[in-house]
Amino acid sequence: MLAFTSPKKRSSRGSWLRSRRTRAHFIGAKVARVPLTKDYAHDVKAMAAVADAGLIYVCNPNNPTGTLTPKADIEWLVANKPSGAVVIGR
Helix, strand or coil: CCCCCECCEEEEECCCCHHHHHHHHHCCCCEEECCCCCCCCCCHHHHHCCCCEEEEEEECCCCCCCCCCCHHHHHHHHHHCCCCEEEEEC
16 A cells, blocks of 8 residues: 555555555545446446556455456456556455
């Protein structure tokens, strides 16, 4: 989090644990919350489209919905991210 976000580099996320959101706010980074799809999955194209994202965080399986982001979507996100880092966590 500290290495990839700042007051000028936002974090892009879907559903996200409060502790990570708190860390972003602690260092002054803005968090862009991207709504989940109608199937409660991550919208990786919308996450990649967030301007100035230094970090894109994908919780997989998603918490609290338990949905999985398909491997093809994660591969697309890594291949098409504008800059910064993609973190896959659970």
